[in-house]
Amino acid sequence: MIARIVSALRNHWFLIGACLLLCTAYFQFFVDRARVDLSITVEKRCYFRLYWAGSDEPFTEQRSVRLLVSPEQRDYRFYFTDLGNVQRIRVDPHDYEGTSTIHRLAFAQPGWTTRRLFGDNGFSALQPLTQIERSAATPDGLLTVSSGNDPTYLYQPQLLPAQWDRTHEAVRLLVMFLLLYGGGLLVGTLGADLDFVPLCLAAMVALILTMAIISSPDVHPDEGVHRKAAAYYQTHWFPPAADDAEVRDTYGPYGNSRLNGREIYYVFAGKFADLLNHFHLPDHLPFRLFNVTMLLALLLLSLPISGMRWMAATLLISPQLWYVFSYCNSDAFALLISIVCCALVADRSSRFNRYLLSGEGSHWFWGPVAGSLVALLLLVKSNYLPVAGFLVVLVALTIWQNRGDLSRRSLMLRLLLPGVIGVICAAGYVSLQWYVNDFALNEKKDALRAELALPLFNPTTPLEKQHPYLSMKERGVTAAKLIHSHRWLEKSFRSGFGVYGHMTVSARQGVYDLFRWLALVLLGAVCVFVLLKGDWPQRGALVAALVVSAALVGASFYHSWTADFQAQGRYLFPLPVMIGAAVLFAKQAMSRRVVSCLLLALFSLSGYSFLVVGLPGMAPIP
Structure with missing residues (x-):
């Protein structure tokens, strides 16, 4: 029995270490630090800050937390630091010249008893430090009128040790460890070829669909200008002239319009939104649903295709990567096309590589399909163009690996076919934009930027x-x-x-x-x-x-x-x-x-x- 346990520990050393690391992170981030309950009213969006220090230490940015607060919300909850290391706390209620009212501020941490700063008790524990013109205790809370952008208070907490059921917490950590360990063993079964990735993608789809539905129309970066550009293609097939009066509303603060670039995303988003026209959805929602549908398409592709699962796994590392699928923007389209192209080129067993190296599959099918993907990759945001260059390197490495078994003549034919198709299609789309602008697109863009850009972003404004x-x-x-x-x-x-x-x-x-x-x-x-x-x-x-x-x-x-x-x-x-x-x-x-x-x-x-x-x-x- 002992030998089996030792053998299991030896075989699962990484999993055990990872579970211990996660349990330690949980303890340090959620147990061994104070939870702060804040209720505050401010005049505009700003940062509420807390700094901590010892008796002889200065307050620094490294020992601080900040919370974005807004007039629309009053109650907040966030985490601070271990109160056992704190002897002084600096409270910065807002960062503008004006007023704010703190209705409640309380700290709670297992093992310590602290009184609330505001609420049942008075406000004498909080001492004004700098840039406070007036502070007053009102029935509603602590009113602060600042004389500058950095009003500050000093609070010296009165800490008293409290009884803490450490056995209960140890049992909680043990249960968490066993759940993580069991999940890790399951991952070992599903992780042979990243078979768990579609499950993660399904969770992403649910979350971004929720974000797409509940969030207001204009709370995401540049969504308004993206949506207006895509809306043009609800009723049009060809790009407009840059100075067309119909597209004036697509120009943003910088005096630029997404319709004047080579990104083809707006054509697809506009036509997708047109398909949903009869469902009478809110104006912004059909465009968001196009991006949600793209992630759903990646989920479906990842189910049968191993290489697609490996590439889709890149989305797991950051919520920002899947956040862009929840609202109208061209980043999501560029991300999807890049992932699909990389999956086809980097996976040695992909249909594309079998076609490239052995001619498996008919030329009339895989040549145009690969060429279409090349064209799409060339018609996305400029920061994704390095992906195309990197894929050329991968193709060259793949050919070099299999150089002994290849016929140069047939290889060149299979290699040139998608490349030529892709370049011709992409060049044709860009040429069409120049044609409708009388081959003076750059001149028109410069003139319109000077005319329509806000003064802060206008090139004619003095620096x-x-x-x-x-x-x-x-x-x-x-x-x-x-x-x-x-x-x-x-x-x-x-x-x-x-x-x-x-x-x-x-x-x-x-x-x-x-x-x-x-x-x-x-x-x-x-x-x-x-x-x-x-x-x-x-x-x-x-x-x-x-x-x-x-x-x-x-x-x-x-x-x-x-x-x-x-x-x-x-x-x-x-x-x-x-x-x-x-x-x-x-x-x-x-x-x-x-x-x-x-x-x-x-x-x-x-x-x-x-x-x-x-x-x-x-x-x-x-």
């Missing part, structure tokens, strides 16, 4: 009067300052792992830290497996993915520095797609159990972010 985030290099902002002072890297990372709405709904810092470490462990594990067990083409594919990804990060940073500072993680979505394709290319070298456990840990955290942060943070339809 010093433009938005401060435009042309930052020209303003004298150094690259180092952009990274450190403006936190480009951190903002890009956070907005790639669960920032919702107009970059206003975010989780607490601990969630992003956990995302960071889990993602780094997954990337490190992938690199170790490929380097130790993979062959040279597989290593080359991973190196190519990392090099192209680094180049894309550099291009995004350079654009933020020289043109428009928008540190949004969705601009870097091609990174997990390309790295995922490299993993699929080298899947024989992967430890399926390790990859499956890490993917499920990231998906669990993503689900928490979407359910607890994303859905409640979106304003409901009135």
Whole structure:
């Protein structure tokens, strides 16, 4: 019996370690830290902040939490830090010059008894520090009138040890460990070829459908301009002239219209919405349902196709990747096309590779199908074009691996057919746009931007009067300052792992830290497996993915520095797609159990972010 237990422990060491790690994370994030109940009324959206420190320590951003509060919501609940390490707390009720009222602020943590700051007791425990013109205890709470943008109070908590049923908590942790362990064993059964991915995709579909239905029409990034561009194609088949009066309302604050680009997404979204016209849905919902349907299509493709499951697994690592499927935007379409193309090229057993290497399947079918996908990949957002270049590298590596068994003449024919079809179709669509604009599209776009852009974003406005985030290099902002002072890297990372709405709904810092470490462990594990067990083409594919990804990060940073500072993680979505394709290319070298456990840990955290942060943070339809 003991020998069997030892053998099981030896065979399941990674699973046991992962379960212990998750139980430890649960204890540290939800038990061994204080829960804060806040009720506050503010004049506008702002951040409520709490800082903590010891008796002789300064207050710093590293020891703080912040919560986005708004006039529409009054009650909040979030987590703080371990009260045992706290002797002073700084309370910043708002970050604007004006008034706010704290109705209730209470801390609760197992093992400690604290009194409520506001409510049954008075407000004497809170001492005004800076930029407070007036504070008064009213029947409704603590009224603060600030003289600046940073009013602060000091609170020295009175902590008393309380009885804590540690046995009850130990039993809870044991049950959690057993559930995780049992789930891990199930994953071992379903993880042989990532068979659990369709189940995760089904959960995603349910969540994004909920988001699409309950969220208000204009609470998502740029959805209004995306929807207006797609609405044009409800009644049209061909692109409009840039100066057509009918499309004036599609121009956004920058003086640009999505109809003037080469993205074909709007044609498909518009025609899909037209199909639902007779259902009399709210105006915005048919366009959102098109994106939901795309994720549903990926779910259906992943059921029978192994390579599609491996590529769809990239969506599990971040809620931001599936959040874009819940509202009208072109990122979701580009993401779907990239995943499908990578699945066909990177999976050595795919129909496309069988057609390419052996001619299996008729030319008249697979040539046009692959050519259509090439055309679609060339007609998505510009930041996804590196995926096309990376796929060329994968095709070259596949051919090199099988060079001894290939007929060069037939190979070139099978290779050129989809490439030529794709390039001709994409060029034809772009040429049509230029034709309807009398081959003066760029000139018209420049003139319309000067005419329609808001003054803050208008190129004719003097630089010093433009938005401060435009042309930052020209303003004298150094690259180092952009990274450190403006936190480009951190903002890009956070907005790639669960920032919702107009970059206003975010989780607490601990969630992003956990995302960071889990993602780094997954990337490190992938690199170790490929380097130790993979062959040279597989290593080359991973190196190519990392090099192209680094180049894309550099291009995004350079654009933020020289043109428009928008540190949004969705601009870097091609990174997990390309790295995922490299993993699929080298899947024989992967430890399926390790990859499956890490993917499920990231998906669990993503689900928490979407359910607890994303859905409640979106304003409901009135």
